[in-house]
Amino acid sequence: MSPEEIQQIFFAECEESLAAAESGLAACKAGTHDTDTVNAVFRAVHSIKGGAGAFGYAALQGYTHTFETLLSDVREGLVPIENKLVDLLLRALDTLSDHVEAAREGGDAPGDASLIAEMEASMAANAGAPIPAAAEDAQPEVADIAEGEEDFGLDLDALLDDLTADFSKPNEAPAAGEKRWKVHLRPHAGAMRNGSEPILMLREIAALGGECAHCEVSQIPQLDGFDPAQGYLGWTFSMPEKVEETAVREIFDFIGEDCALAFGEDQDIPPLKIAQSPPRPVAKPASAATAGEPSPAADSAVLSTPVERPQAPEAKADDKAAPAPAAAAASTPAPPAAGQSIRIDLFKLDRLIDLVGELVIAQAMLVQRLGMAGISATEELALLESLTRDIQESAMSIRAQPIGSVFSRVPRILRDLASSTGKHVKLEVSGESTELDKTVVERLGEPLTHLIRNAVDHGIESAEDRIAAGKDPEGTLTLSAEHRSGRIVISIGDDGGGINRERVLAKAIEKGIVSPDVQLSAEEIDNLIFAPGFSTAQTVSNISGRGVGMDVVRQNVKELGGRITIESAPGKGTNFILTLPLTLAISDGMIVNVGDQTLVVPLANVVESLRPGQDDVQGLGVSRDMLNVRGRFIPIIALRNALGWKSGAQAPEEGVLIVVDTESAGQAALLVDDICDQRQFVIKSLATNFRPVDGVAGATILGDGRVALILDVDGLVACALPGMERQAA
């Protein structure tokens, strides 16, 4: 794995950490600040800091250091969790997210001086002494790291050679008469209890050129009192003069007080220390083995070592040094961690999903073939079918992600909006655990952000207007997601003023989107806001304006195979409802016949289907028929003609009409011979297997093994109805 790839992992991890911190702080804000919640936030920031250090992002590291220190105080209970503090932490998190972004994009770090000062003030106010500028603290450390990162490309073998050279041979043979100095040492019992091995340290001393001058063996007891874990031996080494004392101390850095050291000619080997050093907890005398003999631990250790198991709980009770949270964590059965996951190459996963798609087709083909041979409804076939469906669902669920990862960004957006518009908005979220395809989740962020900005900017009124209307001065934004009949329904609702239809219509007329004399239903007026180039804000604000507004949102949703609808009530608010497929790989479609061909019409486009009566169809000019749908006329397109085929229904009364909704040309009615089925299908790209074809979105394999083309309804209708760009224009 290359350093760049590891860096990618780090940034992916940052996203997870930021989301975890965000939801933790949201819980705090809502009044839940138990240890687990605070710990989760701390861990998230801590983890970003660790990575920032490792990858040399100095600004990010310095900032997270301060943030972490404050969180640490919070965790220790030194700083009380109050609303003000949570708000500060939330703002700090926003800036952290900017920092991460800057590190990722290589941009300038955001200004954080005032926030850092504020965080430090929060620590200092409660912890007493002001803490020195932590960011500066971290700076020198950081400089090292930046170099360290460049070192990534260093010749590691050369480094390794240096190291082993140091370890394996004394630098030089001691010259006769060279001045030497003495070090005395005695490893105590604890040295081995912590998994250290004193012999390794002796070897390191030897590697520095030390020579063993004396080994003290007088303390070794009789065999029956011998405890192999005790340090009965002590040594004196004579060291070359050029070796510094610190180099020797360094060797014993890890072992600390568990090995007594003394330096100098006048010193001696430190005394044996048995009483003070507690024996290894598991080496306590087993009550049955040495009954009635309250001997010192050293005496019984040998006897008792084989009987270890029962002491394990005792070890826990003894070891007060272990921090309480750790003990608690160890004793409770661990619930599965929320984000526990393995990382898989997306390519492999998509391959699996492709194969499962093939399996679904093969299974359908088998059922059809057996059905033709008169074998059907057998138990095995039913089993195969249900297994296939289960496998398909499981495979899909691997790609599925909870929509919460998108929702969790919303509080941030609202805070940004609150500071730029002055409108404070409460957020109500439900269904954040609803899962949908990863690609859909990823591509949903942008339209959702836009809708939310739109809701706050245009939907929710100013506090004064709200009070005048008898509403709570604080607006409410409602986000919800749910599964509904195989699709995901996401709704973004506000309790604002609703769509001002008069203004929308006036604007649309002014912009030439509709003609002045057109009669439109309320719903149609609402939908005008999706027209390209439409914007109702008095002035184009920098929040949701920019002219590329809702039409882009609608296009994004459409690309995901979804639809967007509006429900708006004047004075009560507006609800945008997104209906999305669970996955992009499999879609719902209507299987239709035209002549001897079978086609698939994506269900996302279908509004309704009907068999027209004589009076429903009226001619327009020589070649065009219009369908009267409850008083509205929409053009009829005979698929036979549009596709250039020689067979199939020609006159509307010969077949079935499918009313479809399109992006560019409004509604149209497609004439087909008949509708034979409605089912899921696996999309195969024509572009990769053949070449792009106008009016065709792809192909799929039917249950009987035949290939059917999937219509690109938008493209086809636009092509068949030139000059019909939005029917009213």
Add this chain to the structure above:
Amino acid sequence: MSRTTRVLTVDDSASMRALLNHALTSNGFAVSQADDGVSALEWLAVNEVDVVITDINMPRLDGFGLIEQVRGGTRHRDRPILVLTTESSDEKKARARAAGATGWIVKPFDTEKLVAAVRRVAH
């Protein structure tokens, strides 16, 4: 070293595991990974290892908890365990030692120091 030293790295951060893995494998160590204390214990129950390197702050079971369980068990209780710590204060060292750690590695680590620390404690 005649035999490859086997190292188990325990960290909930995938990037930290990847860094450790990169640094250690390129220096000839055999590296296995676990993402928290609980999965480390599960791994240790069925595998052999020479050195364990663990982070402190982890979900489910943290580094101190892991050390406690390892030292309190039988199979791996003498195993050297290095903790990854972001601070090198004496207090932190004492705490790690008291918890039963053999040594520590200060994050952010450089490869040289990491390798030296592992070699120092590997039996």
